[in-house]
Amino acid sequence: MPEATFHFPRGFVWGTSTSSHQVEGNNTNNQWWRWETMGRTNGTSGLACDWWGGRWREDFDRAMEGGQTAHRLSVEWSRIQPEPDRWDEEAIERYRLMLRGLTDRRMTAMITLHHFTDPIWLTEQGGWESDAVAEKFERFVRKTVEALKEYCTLWCTINEPNIYALVGYAYGAFPPGVVDPPRAMRVQANMLRAHARAYRAIHEIQREARVGYALAFRPLTARNPWSLLDRWVRGRLHEGLNLAFPSAISTGTMSTPLGRTPIPEAKGTQDYLGINYYTSQLISFKLSERALLYARTDFPPGAELSANGFLANVPEGFYKTLNWAVDTYPNLPILVTENGVEDADDRMRPRYLAQHIHQLWRAVNFNWPIKAYFHWSLVDNFEWERGWSQRFGLWALDVETQRRTKRPSADLYAEICRENGLSSKMVEKYCPEIFKKMFPG
Numbered sequence: 001m002p003e004a005t006f007h008f009p010r011g012f013v014w015g016t017s018t019s020s021h022q023v024e025g026n027n028t029n030n031q032w033w034r035w036e037t038m039g040r041t042n043g044t045s046g047l048a049c050d051w052w053g054g055r056w057r058e059d060f061d062r063a064m065e066g067g068q069t070a071h072r073l074s075v076e077w078s079r080i081q082p083e084p085d086r087w088d089e090e091a092i093e094r095y096r097l098m099l100r101g102l103t104d105r106r107m108t109a110m111i112t113l114h115h116f117t118d119p120i121w122l123t124e125q126g127g128w129e130s131d132a133v134a135e136k137f138e139r140f141v142r143k144t145v146e147a148l149k150e151y152c153t154l155w156c157t158i159n160e161p162n163i164y165a166l167v168g169y170a171y172g173a174f175p176p177g178v179v180d181p182p183r184a185m186r187v188q189a190n191m192l193r194a195h196a197r198a199y200r201a202i203h204e205i206q207r208e209a210r211v212g213y214a215l216a217f218r219p220l221t222a223r224n225p226w227s228l229l230d231r232w233v234r235g236r237l238h239e240g241l242n243l244a245f246p247s248a249i250s251t252g253t254m255s256t257p258l259g260r261t262p263i264p265e266a267k268g269t270q271d272y273l274g275i276n277y278y279t280s281q282l283i284s285f286k287l288s289e290r291a292l293l294y295a296r297t298d299f300p301p302g303a304e305l306s307a308n309g310f311l312a313n314v315p316e317g318f319y320k321t322l323n324w325a326v327d328t329y330p331n332l333p334i335l336v337t338e339n340g341v342e343d344a345d346d347r348m349r350p351r352y353l354a355q356h357i358h359q360l361w362r363a364v365n366f367n368w369p370i371k372a373y374f375h376w377s378l379v380d381n382f383e384w385e386r387g388w389s390q391r392f393g394l395w396a397l398d399v400e401t402q403r404r405t406k407r408p409s410a411d412l413y414a415e416i417c418r419e420n421g422l423s424s425k426m427v428e429k430y431c432p433e434i435f436k437k438m439f440p441g
């Protein structure tokens with residue numbers, strides 16, 4: 001058997017990602033909890049992974065022992081600011097403790113300041129549709145960054161603003177369950193204004209801060225390249241889903257298929273681009289799909305689907321995504337802030353992981369400035385409206401007992417982190433079925 005290793009540059013950062021609502025548990029003061037109690041999710045978050053009860057300690061140990069040198073986590077706005085005029089110092093202290101926990105384990109912290117959840121009071125004041133939200137977000141960000149800056153210099157203002165806006169306000173599966181594309185665009189515009197304010201505020205507080213956001217990017221291809229309608233609708237979805245945020249950050253005007261909105265303060269407000277990549281899709285025109293701007297989405301025929309058919313394994317799409325990022329922002333550092341697959345049996349994850357790391361390596365070898373990879377996720381956690389039906393963890397979680405069980409992918413990822421690369425031996429051991437394809441020589 002030939003032997004080879006896809007090496008990464010020295011100092012490449014390997015980690016995992018989580019978010020507050022998905023792992024903390026007993027998180028009852030935000031709009032997602034409400035959504036859960038309305039029966040809109042598959043089960044409720046409940047105790048989740050019990051990080052609020054202290055189980056972050058054992059999970060951080062697992063991450064450290066698995067060779068990870070960084071962790072991306074989020075803080076919960078509704079805990080830090082439970083009411084408009086009250087800060088919860090005890091909650092802040094708990095986050096400080098968690099962050100110290102990372103430092104003690106020699107792991108770098110990346111903090112996301114907004115990951116899908118809003119305090120109930122904010123929702124009652126109109127949430128992200130209200131023009132007053134940007135100022136409120138800035139206030140929360142200032143307080144939080146002041147309190148946590150000792151432990152973190154890498155900040156992600158908003159996770160997947162495009163998904164928050166489109167799934168909550170056009171597709172309707174996230175709260176508030178609205179199906180009205182123009183409202184989704186208004187939400188994205190307010191998220192841009194809030195991001196821009198947060199970007200400046202963080203730099204004011206911390207000179208060495210690196211600030212960006214995490215974009216969910218999904219390569220979209222016209223199902224029938226000869227069809228004018230398929231091409232047209234593909235272009236619109238690409239613009240509305242993938243490009244709205246980047247367009248405003250590049251030019252100061254948010255461009256969407258529904259119109260242009262000047263947001264001059266957003267121009268240039270990123271020190272890196274965070275990319276969340278999971279899958280790719282084919283797009284065709286369908287009149288009944290008003291919510292998705294008349295786009296019907298399918299996975300490429302023949303592509304391998306995840307356990308619940310939620311995503312397809314399309315590693316080349318990861319490469320395409322990184323290629324788009326570097327073309328759009330030459331020389332801007334790129335961080336892969338999420339990538340992973342739902343797979344309770346860990347049947348597909350080892351090859352999904354190996355194939356995506358391989359594509360990442362290809363990209364890195366063009367000297368594209370990709371600095372980090374965060375796998376989603378460290379341990380199974382509460383997957384939003386899909387609840388506990390989807391398992392993204394390197395470690396399995398028994399929700400009843402809180403017991404964690406290591407999946408083979410955790411060992412594969414640990415070997416990748418320690419080696420700072422992916423070797424043919426690893427592929428042979430964890431996913432021999434793709435060996436020939438990956439190492440044809």
Ligand code: FCB
Nearest residue numbers: 019159160163376383392
């Ligand atoms: C992303 C979210 C993350 C998780 C993964 C599977 O869209 O940012 O919280 O749900 O999908």
